[in-house]
Structures are given as structure tokens and as C-alpha cells.
Amino acid sequence: LLVIAADDGVMPQTREHLAVLELLGVARGAVALTKIDRVSATRLHEVQVEVTRLLAPTALGGAPMFMINATAAQDPGTDSLRRYLHAAAMGRDVTGTCAVACCSPAGNADGLLRLAVDRVFTLAGLGTLVTGTVFSGCVRTGDTVAVMPANKPSRVRSIHTQNRASEAGYAGQRCALNLVGIDRDEVARGDWVADQRALVPTTRVDVRLGLLADCAHRVAAWTPLHIHIGTAHRVAHSVLLESEHLSAGQSGRVQLVFDAAICAVPGDRFVARDAQATRTVGGGVVLDPRAPARKRRSIERLKYLAALEQMVAGEGMGPVLQESPLGLKMTDLVRLSGKPPERVPVPPEALTIEAGHDRVVVLPAHWRAARERAVAALRTFHEHTPDEPGPDIGRLRRIAQPDMSDALWRTLIDELVVECLILRSGPWLHLPGHAVTLSEADQALALRLQPLIASGRFDPPWVRELAAAVHEPEERVRQVLRKQVTRGSVYQVVHDLFYDSQRVGELAEVAATLAGERGELNAAQYRDAIGLGRKRTIQILEFFDRVGYTRRVRDSHVLRKDSGWLAARRDSSG
Numbered sequence: 001l002l003v004i005a006a007d008d009g010v011m012p013q014t015r016e017h018l019a020v021l022e023l024l025g026v027a028r029g030a031v032a033l034t035k036i037d038r039v040s041a042t043r044l045h046e047v048q049v050e051v052t053r054l055l056a057p058t059a060l061g062g063a064p065m066f067m068i069n070a071t072a073a074q075d076p077g078t079d080s081l082r083r084y085l086h087a088a089a090m091g092r093d094v095t096g097t098c099a100v101a102c103c104s105p106a107g108n109a110d111g112l113l114r115l116a117v118d119r120v121f122t123l124a125g126l127g128t129l130v131t132g133t134v135f136s137g138c139v140r141t142g143d144t145v146a147v148m149p150a151n152k153p154s155r156v157r158s159i160h161t162q163n164r165a166s167e168a169g170y171a172g173q174r175c176a177l178n179l180v181g182i183d184r185d186e187v188a189r190g191d192w193v194a195d196q197r198a199l200v201p202t203t204r205v206d207v208r209l210g211l212l213a214d215c216a217h218r219v220a221a222w223t224p225l226h227i228h229i230g231t232a233h234r235v236a237h238s239v240l241l242e243s244e245h246l247s248a249g250q251s252g253r254v255q256l257v258f259d260a261a262i263c264a265v266p267g268d269r270f271v272a273r274d275a276q277a278t279r280t281v282g283g284g285v286v287l288d289p290r291a292p293a294r295k296r297r298s299i300e301r302l303k304y305l306a307a308l309e310q311m312v313a314g315e316g317m318g319p320v321l322q323e324s325p326l327g328l329k330m331t332d333l334v335r336l337s338g339k340p341p342e343r344v345p346v347p348p349e350a351l352t353i354e355a356g357h358d359r360v361v362v363l364p365a366h367w368r369a370a371r372e373r374a375v376a377a378l379r380t381f382h383e384h385t386p387d388e389p390g391p392d393i394g395r396l397r398r399i400a401q402p403d404m405s406d407a408l409w410r411t412l413i414d415e416l417v418v419e420c421l422i423l424r425s426g427p428w429l430h431l432p433g434h435a436v437t438l439s440e441a442d443q444a445l446a447l448r449l450q451p452l453i454a455s456g457r458f459d460p461p462w463v464r465e466l467a468a469a470v471h472e473p474e475e476r477v478r479q480v481l482r483k484q485v486t487r488g489s490v491y492q493v494v495h496d497l498f499y500d501s502q503r504v505g506e507l508a509e510v511a512a513t514l515a516g517e518r519g520e521l522n523a524a525q526y527r528d529a530i531g532l533g534r535k536r537t538i539q540i541l542e543f544f545d546r547v548g549y550t551r552r553v554r555d556s557h558v559l560r561k562d563s564g565w566l567a568a569r570r571d572s573s574g
Contacts, residue, residue: 001029001030001031001032001085002014002017002018002021002029002030002031002032002060002063003031003032003034004031004032004033004034004047004051005033005034005035006033006034006035006036006038006039006043006044006047007035007038007039007043009046009047009050010047010050010051010054014054015054016279016280018054018055018058018060019212019280020271020280020283021058021059021060022058022059023210023269023270023271023280023282023283023284024269024271024283025269025285026059026060027059027060028063028088029060029063030063030064030065030066030081030084030085031051031055031060031063031064031065031066032065032066032068032081033047033048033051033065033066033067033068034068034070035068035069035070036067036068036069036077037069037071037072044067048065051065052065064084066078066080066081066084068081108136108171109136109137109138109170109171110137110339110340110343111136111137111171111198111338111339112136112137112194112195112197112198112334112338112339112340113134113136113137113138113139113143113145113193113194113195113198114134114135114136114137114192114193114194114195114198114199114265114338115130115132115133115134115135115139115169115175115177115192115193115194116132116133116135116192116230116231116232117130117131117132117147117187117188117189117190117191117192117193117231118131118132118133118189118231119131119132119189120184120187120188120189121184122184126157126158126178127157127178127179127180128178128179128182128183128184128186128187129176129177129178129179130176130177130179130187130191130193131174131175131176131177132174132175132193132231133172133173133174133175134169134170134171134172134173134175135171135230136171136198136338137171137195137198138168138169138170138171139156139159139168139169139175139177139193140156140159140167140168141156141157141158141159141167141168142155142156143155143156144156145177145179145193145194145195145196146193146194146195146196146199147179147182147186147187147191147192147193148191148192148193148194148199148201148263149191149192149199149201149202149261149262149263150186150187150191150201151196151201152182152186152187153181153196154179154180154181154182154193155179155180155181156177156178156179156180157178157179157180158177158178159175159176159177159178160175160176161173161174161175161176162174177193179193189231189232190230190231190232190233190234191232192230192263194263197331197334197335197340198265198334198335198338199263199264199265199335200263200289200290200335201261201262201263202258202261202262202263202264202289202290202291203257203258203259203260203261203262204255204256204257204258204290204291204292204293205236205255205256205258205262205264205286205288205289205291206241206253206254206255206256206286206287206288206291206296206305206308207253207254207255207256207270207284207285207286207287208251208252208253208254208284208285208287208309209238209246209251209252209253209254209256209272209282209283209284210250210251210282210283210284211246211247211248211249211250211251211281211282212248212249212280212281212282213248213249214248215247215248215249215281215282216248216279217274217279217281218245218246218247218248219238219240219245219246219254219281219282220238220240220244220245220246221238221239221240221244221245222237222238222239223237223238223275224236224237224238224275225237225238225256225272225273225274225275225281226272226273226274226275226277227256227258227270227271227272228270228271228272228273229262229264229268229269229270229271229286230264230268232262234258234259234260234262235258235259236256236257236258236259237256237257238254238255238256238257239254239255239256239257239296240252240253240254241253241254241255241296241297241301241302241305242297242302251282251284253287253302253305254284255291255296263289264286264289265286265289265335265336265338266286266287266288266289266308266311266312266336266337266338267285267286267312267338268285268286268289269283269284269285269286270283270284270285270286271283272284285312287305287308287309287312288304288305288308289335290335300323303323304320304323304324306319306323307319307320307322307323308320308336311336311337316345316346316347317333317336317337317344317345317346317347317350317361318347320336321346321347321350321361321362321363321366322363324362324366325366325369325370326362326366326370326401326403326404326405326408327351327353327360327361327362327363327366327367327408328360328361328362329358329359329360329361330344330352330358330359330360330361331358333346333361341359346361347363349363349364350362350363350364351363351364351367353367353408353411354411355405355407355408355410355411356405356406356407356408356410356411357407358405358407358408360405360408367412370401370404370412371412371415371416371421373400373401374396374400374401374412374413374416374422375416375421375422375431376400377396377399377400378390378391378396378400378422378429378430378431379431381396381399382430382431382434386482386486388485388486388492389425389428389430389485389486389487389488390425390428390429390430390434391428391429391547391548392427392428392429392547392548393409393410393413393427393429394406394548394560395547395548396413396429397409398548413429420432425487425488428488430486434486438480438483438487442480442483445470445472445476445477445480446480446481446483446484446489448470449466449470449477449480449481449484450484450489450490450500452466452469452470453466453490453498453499453500454500454502454503456503457503457506458503458506458507458530458531458532459532459536460497460498460499460500460503462496462497463477463478463481463496463497463498464496466481478496481498484498485498488501489501491504491543491547493539493540493543494539494543497539507530507540508544508549510526510529510530511526511541511544511549511550511557511559512559513529514526514529515558515559519558519559519561520553520556520557520558520559521556521557522555522556522557523537523538523541523555523557526540526541526557541557544557545557548560
């Protein structure tokens with residue numbers, strides 16, 4: 001409802017209020033011309049013409065205009081406005097939407113609950129009460145909710161909607177909630193009472209920011225802005241993602257870095273004011289409420305933001321999934337859409353994959369590409385290291401798809417193993433054609449070599465010493481041992497030095513014990529523990545780095561948490 005005094009006419013603040021309505025995406029409304037008793041009929045007509053011209057190019061063009069004389073006991077204009085507002089309110093109740101809630105794609109009855117808190121108080125015998133507008137979803141007596149961004153759980157004891165006791169409150173309604181389990185000082189204006197699945201606290205939000213045509217300010221790197229979103233008022237600094245600056249009338253993608261945590265959903269509208277908070281400079285729409293601090297200007301990132309803009313415009317999750325080659329967790333899709341899992345607008349062709357405790361939604365083309373990358377990476381590994389049995393599952397992930405979650409990667413590998421596109425030999429993964437068989441003569445020689453290697457424990461004989469002991473040529477011994485490496489019976493630590501697999505498992509156990517809770521060890525500690533010289537100790541640690549059991553960090557070796565190597569060694573020894 002745009003209120004304009006007839007004796008003043010259109011004022012600068014009127015234009016600012018209209019600009020704010022446009023920035024918030026409000027497409028329905030009415031005009032109330034007040035104080036008509038203070039002006040002549042000629043002046044009233046002039047103001048009507050002025051207002052009509054002002055509204056014509058906006059979304060409120062053609063909005064009904066009501067002449068209000070508040071001094072009259074039964075003013076017909078006031079009665080007409082009251083009837084109009086009542087009819088509009090009844091229409092909102094039927095559809096479950098309103099002008100404010102429609103600013104967000106989640107602003108409807110089938111979304112997750114989000115109530116923007118604008119007032120907090122206490123009443124004797126009741127405790128903490130909050131009032132606000134339900135942006136989306138529904139709240140019922142007895143519901144468990146979260147006060148965000150503090151993420152404080154609470155329970156709804158009772159509800160008042162439109163000043164009446166009620167069992168439920170719906171999108172678009174004004175509600176008062178009596179909250180149990182939360183103190184008055186744990187919730188404030190600007191907070192959200194929400195379904196816990198809907199929101200995650202954040203200090204970085206990627207947005208589409210537009211500046212007003214008459215804006216006298218230019219937004220550049222780290223320009224401070226006062227941001228009004230929901231009922232929150234926060235200070236943020238601007239990081240432009242596509243240009244060096246924004247001037248009057250321009251718009252662009254910007255990352256807002258807030259001084260304190262906020263919560264938002266893609267599609268939420270906001271208003272931006274200058275550093276002194278004295279003038280509205282623009283506003284826009286939230287794209288990604290969980291924006292990254294790194295690679296925020298990369299081509300892939302900008303494509304993803306473009307897909308989010310398509311989603312906000314009503315094109316569903318298809319564009320977003322198209323720009324997500326690793327898929328998206330269902331929990332992320334819920335937060336992006338503001339809807340419960342069963343109502344997320346996922347394309348019918350999308351795959352839903354169980355990955356540990358998560359469900360990941362991915363397009364079939366992306367899943368096929370990930371499978372192909374895994375097989376191709378394993379093929380390349382065999383080509384470069386034909387004497388190794390293959391990588392373990394964690395090492396292959398780091399080679400082929402380091403950005404994929406461990407749970408999703410294991411699901412992918414399990415699928416390939418079931419289809420026999422990849423085979424498992426103990427902890428090792430290999431292609432079917434990489435399996436090695438030994439001739440009877442080779443098997444006989446391997447049986448003679450194995451105890452000699454094992455007897456050396458942590459300091460086994462070199463190939464030349466083994467060849468002399470079994471009276472065979474060095475090259476033949478070397479070839480048989482390389483085949484045994486592929487079978488997982490021995491490991492080649494350095495050229496011509498092979499360790500028994502059980503002894504390597506013992507060496508790994510020693511490393512794990514030394515690493516302890518810190519998860520790291522150095523060469524000096526390890527040398528003293530295994531009783532070898534420094535050179536051999538470093539060779540063993542470098543071997544562990546190579547097979548993915550540890551990784552070198554300056555002068556230390558850190559145990560990899562995603563390596564199945566030690567567990568597999570324990571299983572084989574058990």
C-alpha cells in the first residue's frame with residue numbers, strides 16, 4: 001500500500017518507497033491518497049495525474065487509487081480501501097501466498113517454514129514470544145523449529161495469526177509464536193524461526209545486485225553496504241564477480257561478505273543502502289547463500305551462478321544440476337529450493353544415488369562421465385606402473401576425481417565392480433586385463449623367494465642377493481617378483497628391493513602407532529622405531545607416500561584418512 005499525502009504530492013521519499021517495492025519484487029498493490037480534505041479538487045486531480053505517471057512504467061502501473069479523508073466518520077474512500085484490502089487478504093489466504101512471500105520462490109505453502117522475526121517479548125506465564133511474517137511453509141502447534149542463524153532448537157507452544165488463537169500459521173500470514181526452550185535474549189529482530197532443513201548460517205552470499213538509475217554511488221571492490229533482507233539489517237562488503245565496479249542503472253553478480261552470520265534462500269530479495277545508511281542505492285536477489293571464498297570468479301563458478309538465476313526464474317533444478325558434474329546432495333537441493341525433499345523440482349531423468357548417509361542427485365550424463373574417468377584413470381595407472389597391482393580406492397579417487405566425496409566415490413566404484421568393469425584384489429583396484437598369472441616354473445621360483453624375503457623382515461635381501469641364493473639370473477628373479485607385486489604378495493619399495501606384504505603391513509602399523517592422535521610422524525622417529533638407517537627409512541616413507549598411505553607435509557608424513565590401505569593389510573593378515 002503506497003501512501004501519498006495529497007497536500008504534499010509525490011515527494012523524494014515517495015520515489016524511494018516505490019523503488020524499494022520494485023527491488024522487493026512486489027507486483028500487486030494499491031495507492032492511498034490521504035488528506036484530501038486539505039486540498040482543492042484541482043490540486044487533487046493534479047496529484048492523481050502525477051501519481052499515475054509515476055506508477056505507469058512500474059509493476060504497480062494501473063493500481064487502484066483510493067481517496068482517503070481520515071477526518072470523516074464514514075469516509076467512503078476508507079470503506080472502499082478496507083473492502084479492497086479484505087478481498088486481497090482473502091485471496092492470499094486461499095493461495096497461500098502474499099506480496100512479501102512472493103519475493104522468494106520458496107514463498108508458498110509447500111515450502112519449508114521460514115518466519116522472519118520482527119519483534120521479541122515476554123509475557124508472564126508464557127515466556128518468550130516472537131512475531132513476524134511467514135515467508136514460506138506452515139507452522140503448527142507442537143512443531144520443533146530452529147531459531148536461525150544461532151541454530152537454537154525450540155518448540156512452538158501456541159500460535160496467534162491475525163490476532164486470533166490458531167493451531168497453524170501459513171505463508172503470508174502475520175504470526176505470533178510462543179516458543180518453549182529459548183530465552184528472550186537468544187532471539188532478536190532479524191532472526192528466522194524456521195524448519196532446520198531450510199537454512200544454514202553464512203557470511204558470504206552471491207547475489208544479483210542492481211543499482212537505481214538515480215544512484216549517486218558507485219559500488220567497487222569492498223564497498224560497504226547496509227543490507228536489509230527479511231527483517232535483518234546487516235553490514236556487508238562487496239566483491240564484484242564480473243566487473244571492476246557498478247554504476248547507476250547497472251546490475252551484476254556480486255559476493256556480499258557480511259560482518260555477522262545471516263540466513264537466506266535463493267530468490268530472496270534484499271535492499272541495499274549506502275555506507276551511512278541514509279539512502280537506498282539498489283537491491284537485488286540472492287543466488288547462492290553459501291558462496292565460496294576461493295575461485296569465486298572462475299568460469300565454472302559463474303556458469304553455476306547463471307544456472308541459479310535460471311532456477312530462481314522458475315526453470316527448476318535442471319540448469320543447476322547441469323552445472324554440477326558431481327551432482328548435489330539432496331540436503332543441498334532442499335536448501336536451494338526451500339522445499340522438502342519430496343517437492344524439490346528435480347528433472348525426471350536425474351539419478352538419485354545412495355552415498356553413505358546422503359542421497360546425491362546427478363544427471364545421467366555426468367554419472368556416465370564419472371564412471372568413464374574412473375576406468376580411464378585406472379588404465380593410465382596400469383600403463384605407467386605395470387609392476388604395481390593397482391591403486392587402493394582412496395588413491396584412485398585422488399587421481400581420477402579428487403573433488404568427489406569419499407562416500408559417492410565408493411558407491412561409484414562398487415557399481416563398476418558389480419559390473420566387472422573394475423576388479424578388486426584385496427585393497428587394490430585393477431582392470432580385468434591386468435590380472436597376472438604365473439607359469440608353474442614361475443610359481444615354483446616365487447615359493448622359493450617368498451621365505452627369503454620374509455626372513456629379512458624390515459631389511460630384506462636385494463634382487464642380486466636373492467638371485468645368488470636361488471642360483472637364478474637376476475632378470476628372471478626380477479620378472480617373477482614384479483608379477484608377485486601385481487598379485488599383492490610383495491611390494492617394490494625401491495628398484496630391486498622387494499618387501500613381503502605382511503612385513504609392509506607391520507611397517508604400516510608402526511607408522512600408525514607413532515603418528516598417534518596427531519596423525520603424523522617424521523623420519524627420525526620412524527628410523528628409531530624400525531631400527532634401520534636413515535636412507536632406508538626415507539625410502540620406506542616415500543613408498544607409503546606413493547601408495548597413498550601417507551602424504552608428505554614439509555618434514556612430516558601425515559596418515560591419509562581416506563586410505564583403505566592399512567585396514568586392508570589388517571584384513572589380509574587376519
